[in-house]
Amino acid sequence: MKLENRIKELIAIGASVSANCQPCLEYHIGKAREFGVEKDEIEQAIETGKLVRRGAAANMDKHAAKLIDSAVTETAAVNHDCACGN
16 A cells, blocks of 8 residues: 555654654645645644654653663773764
Protein backbone atom coordinates (compact mmCIF):
# COMPACT_ATOMS: atom_id res chain seq x y z
CA MET A 1 0.00 0.00 0.00
CA LYS A 2 1.34 3.42 -0.96
CA LEU A 3 0.48 6.41 1.21
CA GLU A 4 -1.12 9.40 -0.46
CA ASN A 5 1.01 12.54 -0.68
CA ARG A 6 -1.34 14.43 1.62
CA ILE A 7 -0.95 11.77 4.33
CA LYS A 8 2.83 11.79 3.92
CA GLU A 9 2.87 15.56 4.39
CA LEU A 10 0.71 15.35 7.52
CA ILE A 11 3.13 12.80 8.95
CA ALA A 12 6.06 15.04 8.01
CA ILE A 13 4.38 18.02 9.72
CA GLY A 14 4.02 16.10 12.98
CA ALA A 15 7.59 14.81 12.71
CA SER A 16 8.90 18.32 12.05
CA VAL A 17 7.21 19.63 15.19
CA SER A 18 8.47 16.75 17.31
CA ALA A 19 12.02 17.31 15.96
CA ASN A 20 11.81 21.10 16.51
CA CYS A 21 12.77 21.70 12.87
CA GLN A 22 11.31 25.03 11.76
CA PRO A 23 12.51 24.90 8.12
CA CYS A 24 11.05 21.38 7.75
CA LEU A 25 7.74 22.50 9.24
CA GLU A 26 7.48 25.46 6.86
CA TYR A 27 8.31 23.28 3.87
CA HIS A 28 5.87 20.50 4.74
CA ILE A 29 3.00 22.86 5.55
CA GLY A 30 3.53 24.45 2.13
CA LYS A 31 3.54 21.06 0.42
CA ALA A 32 0.46 19.96 2.37
CA ARG A 33 -1.40 23.04 1.18
CA GLU A 34 -0.36 22.22 -2.41
CA PHE A 35 -1.99 18.80 -1.97
CA GLY A 36 -5.20 20.35 -0.64
CA VAL A 37 -4.79 19.47 3.03
CA GLU A 38 -7.26 21.41 5.14
CA LYS A 39 -6.17 23.79 7.90
CA ASP A 40 -7.82 21.69 10.63
CA GLU A 41 -5.89 18.60 9.46
CA ILE A 42 -2.62 20.54 9.61
CA GLU A 43 -3.52 21.73 13.11
CA GLN A 44 -4.20 18.13 14.18
CA ALA A 45 -0.82 17.00 12.81
CA ILE A 46 0.90 19.83 14.70
CA GLU A 47 -0.87 18.88 17.94
CA THR A 48 0.15 15.24 17.47
CA GLY A 49 3.77 16.32 16.96
CA LYS A 50 3.58 18.37 20.17
CA LEU A 51 2.33 15.35 22.10
CA VAL A 52 5.19 13.20 20.80
CA ARG A 53 7.73 15.92 21.62
CA ARG A 54 6.36 16.35 25.17
CA GLY A 55 6.43 12.60 25.77
CA ALA A 56 9.99 12.29 24.52
CA ALA A 57 11.14 15.27 26.60
CA ALA A 58 9.51 13.88 29.75
CA ASN A 59 11.17 10.51 29.19
CA MET A 60 14.54 12.20 28.64
CA ASP A 61 14.13 14.15 31.90
CA LYS A 62 13.44 10.91 33.76
CA HIS A 63 16.39 9.19 32.09
CA ALA A 64 18.74 12.07 32.97
CA ALA A 65 17.63 11.99 36.61
CA LYS A 66 18.16 8.23 36.70
CA LEU A 67 21.68 8.57 35.29
CA ILE A 68 22.59 11.17 37.90
CA ASP A 69 21.56 8.75 40.63
CA SER A 70 23.30 5.73 39.08
CA ALA A 71 26.96 4.76 39.01
CA VAL A 72 27.97 5.56 35.44
CA THR A 73 31.61 4.59 35.04
CA GLU A 74 34.20 6.04 32.68
CA THR A 75 34.33 2.67 30.92
CA ALA A 76 30.62 2.88 30.14
CA ALA A 77 31.05 6.37 28.72
CA VAL A 78 34.02 5.31 26.57
CA ASN A 79 32.22 2.28 25.14
CA HIS A 80 29.25 4.27 23.83
CA ASP A 81 29.18 6.54 20.82
CA CYS A 82 27.63 9.96 21.06
CA ALA A 83 25.41 11.05 18.18
CA CYS A 84 26.26 14.74 18.70
CA GLY A 85 29.88 14.24 17.68
CA ASN A 86 31.51 14.58 21.10
